[in-house]
Amino acid sequence: MQTAGATEANGAPPPVSDITQAINNLSSYIPDSWQPYWEQIQSIPMLAFIVTVGLGYVLAKIAVMVFTKSLSQITKRTKSDVDDQLIATLKKPFFLTIFFFFLGVAVKTVGLSAGLEGGLIRILASLLVISWMMRGFKVLHLLLDTLSRNRARFEIIQPKTIPLFELVGKILLIGLGSYILLIIWGINPTAWLASAGVIGIAVGFAAKDTLANLFSGFFIIADTPYKVGDFVNLDSGERGMVTHVGMRSTRLLTRDDVEITIPNNVIGNAKIINESSGRWEKSRIRIKVGAAYGSDSKQVCDVLMAVANQHDEVVKEPAARVRFRSFGASSLDFELLVWIAQPVLRGRISHELHMQVYDAFNQAGIEIPYAKQDLYIKEFPSNKV
Template identity: 70%
Template sequence: MSNLSKPGQPGTATENFFTVQTDAQDSTESVDVTGIVNSVSDFLPESWVPYWDKVQSIPLLGFILIVVLGYIVAKVVVAFISKAVTQLTKRTKSDVDDQLVAILRRPLFLTVFFFFLGMATKSLDLSEALETRLIKILASIVVLVWIMRGFKILKILLDTLSRASDRFEMIQPKTIPLFDLTGKILIFALGSYILLIIWGINPTAWLASAGVVGIAVGFAARDTLANLFSGFFIIADTPYKVGDFVNLDSGERGMVTNVGLRSTRILTRDDVEITIPNNVIGNAKIVNESSGRWEMRRLRIKVGVAYGSDVDQVCDVLQKVAESHKEVVKTPTPRVRMRGFGASSLDFELLCWIDKPVLKGKLSHELYMDVYKTFAEKDIEIPYDKRDIYIKEMPGS
């Protein structure tokens, strides 16, 4: 009975049981990074192992040899991959592939070199805790380097795609900030997740907290987010662009001066700037006067002449008025149409085109003035409302 130890004393079955349980629990929450980095003897042929054991009898010598070998192998790997990629992309006209190769050289080199550096660390007579910590630090540095390079690669790709906006309509200079922010968040989130796994931190609780925070922020900034997403789709769909003349549901008409991710600004003909949230304008009916096959705008000049007028003469006069105006375009040619019989006039309409919608008011004024003066010269009457009063009998007669 004297050989039986009390529970909790060193070497007892009870302590060994709890130790095994604790180790099993820790192994489910973290990844053994040191297991990824093997010792050099695992890569050597069996006939070379005795020689390596002799070299490893001097730990510092083995460490230096592995570091030098890792540096050489890293250089060779980077040179081989760079040359192979260059051969594949040398026929391309763009220099984007060359920029990507230049950016990836350093992280590729550090990945291979730090792998050998981890093996070199195992050749030293270090405690298991210190060895594990050093390898985790090396792995963390590699992840951070890849995150930073990922940001640069994202910027180059977005700039390239924005220049090819005819093929990728959603990626334009206005939408680059949104794509850039989203891409950086995803890259940072992925890198952070890997770092948490490397250091044995359970990311589940962090993800749950981030989800709760995201929901709270979404409710608090729902209007801002609605404007943001509406602005993104407006820029991607381009129902209008800067410089276009649009008509709003509320009756305002003006030129679009800015299309942002939060709002759209319109300068009216009264030189008043209107700022409209994208969430509002995205759900409204917008008439874009500058869209269509041409940027030109059609003018409709409505004219009424008295009954009994020579209709052929009226058509010729209106046609010549439009053709003689220097700011009315020649193609499409102006045309005149008779639209109906009014209460006191024959209704005509002069149809002509102008170069820019901004000239609509000015040219309408000038054409109406020219029509009136020409009708006066040609003795063509423009009727107006008349009232004939018939007195049946005079009062008091």
């Protein structure tokens, strides 16, 4: 059988040093009383192969059983079933780790050539890495799903942000797994990492707008300045109900039933007035009205309060109020402040209140002044010829 040094000299990939060394030193862990039996078994390669594989399978099963029983005793004290699902997910790769190790030992006992033997061990190690990587995907999804349910402690992880976290986590797991696979097969990963860095920079420049919208969408969903169903005003003048909050854009439905799609990079840097946020969803309407000088100010206040109290869609809590704001150029300026249940009702209720205030002032004999000018002619021109 060729040695590891001879294998490298012949141009074959270097063996996986840690695994090979552990396999070669396995005999040193066998008790001295068992050494003669082990040597006799090794003298028959196929028998040694079968015995080693069978022993590895049994020991792997026992180890998984002990692993499961021990952790199950701990998980019984918890209320969540996440730890039980985690144990169930890790059982298979844990079993394969032990079984593949003994399978590698069995390969060493057959007496194959160094190149073939090293290739088989690398295949086993690669399958083991892939197995752990695939289980890592499931563990990642399980943990993110669990954290998203506990929003009180992890506000940034929500059902809508899980796909982004899962994508980033999978990329990291694939990158780590690929790095280990390159090392296993004796490939220097430095050049690959440098190439990936150059490609990443090129892709970043080419898709900078897309990436900006993606990350802005992530922070919008995480920070939640608004949500679907909220009425928002943007500093650019748009006002509408949020109908969709995605990773790339946000959509608003205006009062004209026109849908506006705004890139998240734009809306993420804009000043947003959320009419549906705050202590409650209620919104306040201000009805400004002027009364002629000489009007009874107390009567004006009573008439405005009566209008507010008679409207069915003006909420009782907070209560409506009237404020005497200023002495205008030609009027006493009052303001009726009422609360409505939802911002979407603002336009219609404002219209109805203006109509009712006008009618109430007419009935009460309160004059609403308006701007007017009087023209005085000092002297008519003479008709002399």
